[in-house]
Amino acid sequence: MxxxxxxxxxxxxxxxxxxxxxxALVSKGQxxxxxxxxxxxxxxxxxxxxxxxxxxxxxxxxxxxxxxxxxxxxxxxxxxxxxxxxxxxxxxxxxxxxxxxxxxxxxxxxxxxxxxxxxxxxxxxxxxxxxxxxxxxxxxxxxxxxxxxxxxxxxxxxxxxxxxxxxxxxxxxxxxxxxxxxxxxxxxHHNMVTAARSIIQYLGNTKDDIVLDVLPLSFDYGLYQVLMCFMFGGTVILESSFAYVQDILAAIDKEKVTGFPLIPSISAMLLKLKKFPAAQLKSLRYITNTGAAWPVSHICHFRQFLPQVELYSMYGLSECKRVSYLPPELIDIDPDSVGIPMPNLEVAIVDGRGNPVPAGKPGQLIVRGPTVMQGYWRDKKLTKKVFRPGRYPEERWLQTGDVFRQDENGLLYYVGRRDRQIKSFGHRINLSEIERVIAGFDGLTEVAAIPVPDEIGGEVVGVLVVAKKEKKITKDQIKQFCRQYLEPYKVPRQVWLVESLPKTGHGKIDYKKLVNSLKTLEKGPETGQKKTTAIRSGGENRRRFKGLDDH
Structure with missing residues (x-):
């Protein structure tokens, strides 16, 4: 046997x-x-x-x-x-x-x-x-x-x-x-094999599948496309990125690709084309999305242009690879849901004391199963913090830190994050890291990093900096400094030089007030003038927030 x-x-x-x-593999002309x-x-x-x-x-x-x-x-x-x-x-x-x-x-x-x-x-x-x-x-x-x-x-x-x-x-x-x-x-090995096997199971992969992978192998979503293909005996078309859209579309058509894993920024790029490339995508059997919430508007357009293609809206995190998927037959009924737990994984939604919450009520999502990581490398303290122990080692629960709700039918809905992490173009970014790096720039007294809505990436990094009075600092200097110490996707897209930052009663930066004041600024001078007098860039009053200082 x-x-x-x-x-x-x-x-x-x-x-x-x-x-x-x-x-097995098509890449770099090989x-x-x-x-x-x-x-x-x-x-x-x-x-x-x-x-x-x-x-x-x-x-x-x-x-x-x-x-x-x-x-x-x-x-x-x-x-x-x-x-x-x-x-x-x-x-x-x-x-x-x-x-x-x-x-x-x-x-x-x-x-x-x-x-x-x-x-x-x-x-x-x-x-x-x-x-x-x-x-x-x-x-x-x-x-x-x-x-x-x-x-x-x-x-x-x-x-x-x-x-x-x-x-x-x-x-x-x-x-x-x-x-x-x-x-x-x-x-x-057990974590990775069981995760790949569960995903293969719900996607229904066979040796006839040809999967396009434009996601970096440093991103577990991209890495697992290769691992899965080699398990079910398919073919993976491995590209460096989705930057050259027409070349990728030509490859999909030429290789008769059946599986296309994407993130929202990719679907946004496709939808921005003058004409949606339905003819070049006719070979597709399925499309998956994770890394960030798939906008319902994107889902509806893809259903309109590619009615024969199965769409999988999914949720996962690197600590356990994948958590849930929405069965394609429900995509038209509940497009804002990320579905049900994947095979061989158990989930629960709990309150601050760890007790299950009623259907429809928000709480923290916790998960358990063989796909959950062993812990964090050389960080026992953080490992202990994210795990909730059970009666025996394998019963422990991973606390995701994400807020969810579950309806009476068992469908999961993503509500938001409990900390200061954002998802930008499928990458997880912690705003505290951005602040820590920029604080190393000589001549600054305060730094605040905030999420800024972006049509393609979902969210991007924006920073507000307060300089010493004797220092003349430009936004380009800040960006150049960031490029030396941060990955490209973490470099702030927008920079504001401000006179001061709002504070809480404890003297800490009031991020909620800061974000709200910037939202007010976006509405224009009539409604936001008094609340945003501290928001200036290069000595020039700015009356609009959207698109400001894009790079």
Missing amino acids: QFDPVLVSDWLTLTARHSPDKI RLTYRQVDEKSTNLASALVLTGFKKGDRVAICLDNSPEAVISIYGILKAGGVFTVIDPKSPWPVINSIIADSRARLLITARRKLYEGDGPQFPTADSQLIIVDGYKSSPRHYPKALIFEGLTEKLDASIALPCLLENDLACLIYTSGSTGKPKGIICT
Whole structure:
């Protein structure tokens, strides 16, 4: 009797055994079969073991969506390692903070990335750099660096790879936390396989599915498209982004894509086109959305233009991958709902004391099940804070920090956030982190970061800064400073230089009053003039908020 694999990497090997010559991955002009991906990742694993790589060692992958990134993930897992994918657009201070926190022994990145900023800083003397670029020689400044292409070539001798258990660590997913500091979410093979299997189950994926993935592999939503495809034996079309819309649409048409995972900013871009590309999307079987709430207006337009396509509005968080999905047959009835719990996951909505609330009443969403993370890497205090213990270890509940309500039919509705995190273009951003970074700019006395509504991204970052009287600071200087220390999606879209910030009775910044005053400003001078005299930029009174200082 044959049982399903329990390791992420074993699913690739199983699919390669059943369908060796089937195209597994289309990316960067390459079309790789399952046999090729499996063999290259095994060769990489063997080469890593030969360098002294040990079970449990961490590896940071800082690459664009590419065949090399996928091969790296599976090679690391086969070698018994733990991978973390970092967005290559991130500045080196962010990358190095993750390398340091994870204590990564290896960094896999492109040669061109090494010449941006200060470059990598390794936490240990035995840390190693692996370069992806097609050249056969190491860069002059990194003479001991290994070349990726050579590591994926077949070795003359067979190398014994470590034996793994399903509860061994597989991945660290870094995301902003309640403190604004990136935190590593610990995922075992069991966590990842059960999550992927549950999603495959409700999407009804088969080996005939061809999935387009334009989402970064550093984003768990993008990462799982590859993991799932390799489990059900489909084909993944891996693109770097959705920036070149017409090229992506051409790829969907050419490759006969059946599955299209997106976020609201992508659906907004499609709806902004002069003519909705229904003809180029005719091969689609389903579209999924998560990362941020899918606007009902987007859903209605997609139903109008693509009536034959199943639409899945979903909710999830990196700490447990996915929580719920709205069955497609309910999308017209309850388009503002994120549906029901996915298979193999239990949810509850509770009040501040942890007691269940009645149907229709808002409360905090808590979840339990095998897809829930093990905890936060090297942060026992935060791990203890987010988990509510049960009678035994596996009964513990993850407190999501998100406010939900559930109707009498069991459908879930997202209400809002309990802390200062926002979702921008599918990315989770903590406004406290933005404030902490900008506070390092010389000459500022106060900083306040706020969410600003955005038609495409849902919300973007806006900041108000108070400068010392003798300092002349411009909004462009603030933005340039942010680009040095923040990922691109965290850089404020709008900056205001103000004379003061509203305070609470305890002397703290009154964010509620601040946001309300900016909403008043948006209405124009007649209703907002008296309440917004402190809102100025470059010495010029501003009478409108929307679109101000966009970059």
